[in-house]
Amino acid sequence: HASGVQGKKYTIATDTTFAPFEFRDPATGKLTGIDMDLLRAIAENQGFEVDIQSVGFQAAVTAVDAGQADGVIAGMGITDERKQKFDFSEPYFDSGIQMAISENDDEIQGYEDLEGKTVVAKTGTEGEAVAKELAKEHNFKIKGLDQSATMYESVKNGTAVAVFDDYPVLAYGVEQGNGLKIVTDKVPGSQYGFAVKKGENTELLEAFNAGLKNLRDSGEYDKIVDSYLGGAS
Numbered sequence: 001h002a003s004g005v006q007g008k009k010y011t012i013a014t015d016t017t018f019a020p021f022e023f024r025d026p027a028t029g030k031l032t033g034i035d036m037d038l039l040r041a042i043a044e045n046q047g048f049e050v051d052i053q054s055v056g057f058q059a060a061v062t063a064v065d066a067g068q069a070d071g072v073i074a075g076m077g078i079t080d081e082r083k084q085k086f087d088f089s090e091p092y093f094d095s096g097i098q099m100a101i102s103e104n105d106d107e108i109q110g111y112e113d114l115e116g117k118t119v120v121a122k123t124g125t126e127g128e129a130v131a132k133e134l135a136k137e138h139n140f141k142i143k144g145l146d147q148s149a150t151m152y153e154s155v156k157n158g159t160a161v162a163v164f165d166d167y168p169v170l171a172y173g174v175e176q177g178n179g180l181k182i183v184t185d186k187v188p189g190s191q192y193g194f195a196v197k198k199g200e201n202t203e204l205l206e207a208f209n210a211g212l213k214n215l216r217d218s219g220e221y222d223k224i225v226d227s228y229l230g231g232a233s
């Protein structure tokens with residue numbers, strides 16, 4: 001146990017729908033997913049409580065920066081740019097970006113086919129950054145949206161031809177039959193971390209790391225991840 005957190009309640013902000021990391025269980029309406037299960041298990045292991053606020057990715061990051069939330073867990077990539085404003089936990093999941101298109105689309109085979117067209121990405125995310133970089137060479141437009149669900153809807157209804165999002169999330173959605181398909185390679189490299197505002201909530205960050213290590217050692221970490229990804233990760 002890390003000592004300072006015992007019995008304390010922390011407000012943790014997260015994304016709205018980012019399955020399999022955070023989403024509402026269709027049957028119970030309860031927030032569930034890999035991030036939620038890990039956070040709750042770590043809190044229990046370390047003796048603190050969490051009040052989880054599901055507000056959207058950009059809003060969650062902003063809330064921590066503004067001191068309105070103590071931490072953020074939202075499939076958030078650990079990047080050098082973000083390290084200027086946030087302190088991150090040890091990485092807990094390997095991720096990266098990929099592009100998806102409508103499953104009925106036979107036209108888009110690669111980035112070169114995006115020329116003059118519009119794609120969607122989530123505002124403030126690594127997916128948006130990757131899209132911006134590729135747009136320099138391939139001349140397409142990027143529309144920023146706040147939620148993964150809205151992005152996928154835009155691609156299905158033809159408002160956008162493609163979406164850039166994290167590949168474990170896209171793969172999970174495609175597997176669940178969300179009407180999209182993947183035609184390009186992964187852009188790997190990013191790892192997810194729990195974040196607090198730089199220089200603040202140090203004891204919370206230490207407790208998260210201690211709890212994460214305990215969950216890895218006990219096999220509980222693998223159990224949680226496998227319960228959503230079936231060992232496919």
Ligand code: GLN
Pocket residue numbers: 015018057074075076077078095122124125126127166
């Ligand atoms: N991993 C991406 C990022 O950190 C997206 C996170 C999300 O959409 N919840 O920017």
